[in-house]
């Protein structure tokens with residue numbers, strides 16, 4: 001019995017280590033590997049972290065999209081034409097954002113979803129930049145800029161969550 005406990009503890013530890021190394025917890029910042037201490041797949045506590053702190057733990061590409069609101073060039077993102085089955089998490093904080101079931105093929109050049117995984121996994125903000133009125137989509141946990149939402153999506157919601165690939169982190173569905 002003791003051995004079984006030891007083995008299961010070992011397996012559990014192994015899967016925890018695997019999932020952390022698999023995640024975007026490690027970021028290359030100014031050529032150095034940095035651990036992002038705010039990244040968690042389980043902690044749902046709202047984060048209020050200043051950009052000066054994020055700048056120290058996020059890669060410059062992720063920082064400029066997620067914290068400064070930049071947009072990656074159309075048709076360049078890693079998830080634009082990707083159709084794996086799994087879950088998309090916030091690349092900044094690990095918050096679950098979208099299921100692959102809600103992803104649809106869109107010609108806009110960015111990965112597109114018709115609904116978030118939970119209503120509160122994202123928050124919305126009016127965006128009047130570039131002489132347009134758009135609805136910005138941000139992470140509900142860390143307030144990272146993710147993209148925008150438009151009303152020209154498919155059924156059942158008719159929404160198109162147009163996201164920056166770099167702000168997302170995909171994890172393949174685990175076979176049970």
Ligand SMILES: [Zn+2]
Nearest residue numbers: 090093139142
């Ligand atoms: Zn986040």
